[in-house]
Amino acid sequence: MEKRPQLVPTIALSCLLLGACGDNDSTPLTQHLSPATPATLNICSDIASQFNFENTVITSSEMVSAGKVEYSATESYSAPEHCVVKGYMNERMGLGSSGEADTKYAIGFEMRLPTDWNGRFYYQANGGLDGSVSKAVGRLIFAGGTDSAALNRGFAVISSDAGHPSPAPQFGFDPQARIDYGYNAVAELTPMAKSLIKIAYGKQPDRSYFAGCSNGGRHTMVAASRYADMYDGFIVGNPGLHLPNAAVSQLYGVQQYSKLVTYNPDGSDILATLQTAITQEEFGVVSQQILKQCDTLDGLADGMINNTYACQKAFDLDRDVPTCSGERDGTCLSAEQKQALSNIMAGPHNSQTGESLYANFPYDAGISAKDWSYWEYYMALNRDTGSVGYVFSTPPTPFDNNEQAALAFIQSTSVETYAQRIHNTTSLYTESGYDFMTPPELTKLSTLRARGAKMMVFHGTSDAVFSTNDTVNWYKELDSNNSGKAADFAKLYLIPGMGHCGKGPTTDKFNMVDALVNWVEKGVTPSEILASVRAENTELPADWSKTRTRPLCPFPKMAKYNGSGDIEDAANFSCVASE
Incomplete structure (x- = not known):
């Protein structure tokens, strides 16, 4: 028989370098599950x-x-x-x-x-x-x-x-x-x-843990909501909380980008043509202007935007990015490009009712990274079409396995129709794509909380496929449903510049496993998590140190420079309330 959880009162006194520093406000009496023993x-x-x-x-x-x-x-x-x-x-x-x-x-x-x-x-x-x-x-x-x-x-x-x-x-x-x-x-x-x-x-x-990123993050959220009696700790990365909706949003993105290009009549070079809608160089122009408006909002011009939500107020795509007066030359966006990108960042909506069909996306410096374009173009065309058509739609709506057929599938109907298909059921497919993919009761997590299990969630603010805002909205509702005490059992960390499960101009090397184990089994509440750059990351800006470190702060806090000391060292930053 599996060992039953044992609740042990403890006061968190220690501060561990790899993400187990107790909050500075006060150190409350907490409960934790008994530690695992080796064999x-x-x-x-x-x-x-x-x-x-x-x-x-x-x-x-x-x-x-x-x-x-x-x-x-x-x-x-x-x-x-x-x-x-x-x-x-x-x-x-x-x-x-x-x-x-x-x-x-x-x-x-x-x-x-x-x-x-x-x-x-x-x-x-x-x-x-x-x-x-x-x-x-x-x-x-x-x-x-x-x-x-x-x-x-x-x-x-x-x-x-x-x-x-x-x-x-x-x-x-x-x-x-x-x-x-x-x-x-x-x-x-x-x-x-x-x-x-x-x-x-x-x-x-003695103790069981569950972890994953992307759809693996969704799997982990599902386990936290459906199987919290089986697991004690969860690490959730860039989760597809509403993955069918996100996949529909990807198809909507291709529809928007397609307005900017002319495909070859013979159906050749579809991906290459799509990628010219907004080029890597043009996404770089957007990134530069985002940094210009937002980089110093966290107290330091270092190529990282920690104050994500103040940035959304400070940056305006139409005002801040130059509008091309003539031909595109890589230094500006046309009015049509701006409109398409603005629509994509706002997320798809029902054109009749105005209902949001998926969350909007925050503007962040990582929009210039290769990972952003990869998800916007290649993955949207080659994976999300199959996901929506075969797996999430009821009944399945298959198509031939080539890019020409995929594009035809995307352009065959409206985003509202795709959104309806993920909620359909039949006598054979008795659970809709939305229902079998989306974690139930996710904004309550009463079983997880009651038994002393814990959850740590991270999400890159430059994720092009699963919106950071979707995860933030989830966490805010979780907090509201738990009387403002979600942080007692769940922590959310936003990672500036990070794309989908890593990559981009960011600090995407960190260890949450030790912090989670210490929280679950020792009652040591995690605060900031130490993160560093990966020296092999070829998209790091030239003026960044290959040893740069930063604290990842629990939402809604952000990392702010203390005003003195080496800007490449996390020790010179503090987690403070964001705007």
Whole structure:
């Protein structure tokens, strides 16, 4: 039987460098869950013969020596000696693109179990449309660097494909695959994983954590709202809180950009043509003017806008960005470009009722980064079309797998129609795209709060696909529903200049895992989190130090320069109330 949470009163007295500094106002008496205790792995290669869980097949289990685990072609992570377990659950035949039950589905998974275990379980929520099992190292964007992944810190880690194979998004034809992707894979995998951990170590995990970014952030929010009785701590990155709406907003963006270009009649070079609507150089002009109006609002001209919401009042696209008087030359925007960008930043609206269909976006310096254009153009055309058409729309509205068909799909109807499709149901698809993707009761989180679990959320203010404002609006409502005390169990950190789950002119290297564990298990309330630049980030401005650090401040506070000392050192900044 899983160890029941034990509430222990404590007074938070310590201040830990990596994000565990108590608030300066006062240090209240808090409650925390009992700390995890370590154990040693006692079985690996024989797990399949000793583990029996309903509808679960273990396909392999083997020991791996300490060293680097190659996560992808460009990333590797340090790992101790551990056991790698692979398998799948709930294998079945389901609906494929033919409309017949001719496609094999299962919830595939990988678990990595360190020989020296810290007593904790970590669910690595992957992103995008899932469909493949990423290596279970406990990765969370660039957080803390390659040595700070959860596996290397002693966690037992699971990763999954969320219940469907590649290629995605064709799984959207199958109703159960949709639900597994939305939320059910977590419900199925969690008790199985904890039972397997008990076989491996002789006990179930004392504490369980869940983390992810992008759709992985949405997965984490879903777990916090649906499965808070199964997990003790959550790290949420750039979450797609209303992901179907955000995908509709992406299609709306392509509709707006398309007004600025003329596509080739033969359907060739669609992406290349779309990317000329507002070029990288022209987005750079916008960024320069945003910085001109907003950079010093936080007390220092350093290329970072910490006072995000004061900036929205200070910057005006039409007034501050030069309007081209003739041909575009990379130093100005045409009136038509300004109108399209303004519409996109305002978010899509129902043209008849004025109802907002997705949140607006804040203007920030990272609009000039490659990641912004990547999501505005490439991903909007090549991923969001499939997401809306196959997965979120009811019934599925598929199209051919090419950019010409994708563009035709985007231009085939109004944004209002797309917004309606994500709320539709039928006798076969009994849950709408909105319902199976969006976390229920998210602005209350009563179970999470009542049992002493905690949540830490971060979001880059230059995210082009999931609006920072959507997350801020969520947090404000959460705070209102909890009598102004949301900070007792949930913290939100806005990261200036950061794009979607990293990248851009920003400090996107940080460690929230230690801070969360200390909050959950020791009652040490986190305040600022130390963040640094990644020296390998090629989009860092030339005048930034490769060792720049900044404090990430809990919303609604912001980092402000103290007025003296090295501007590249976080020690010379304080978290203060923002305007």
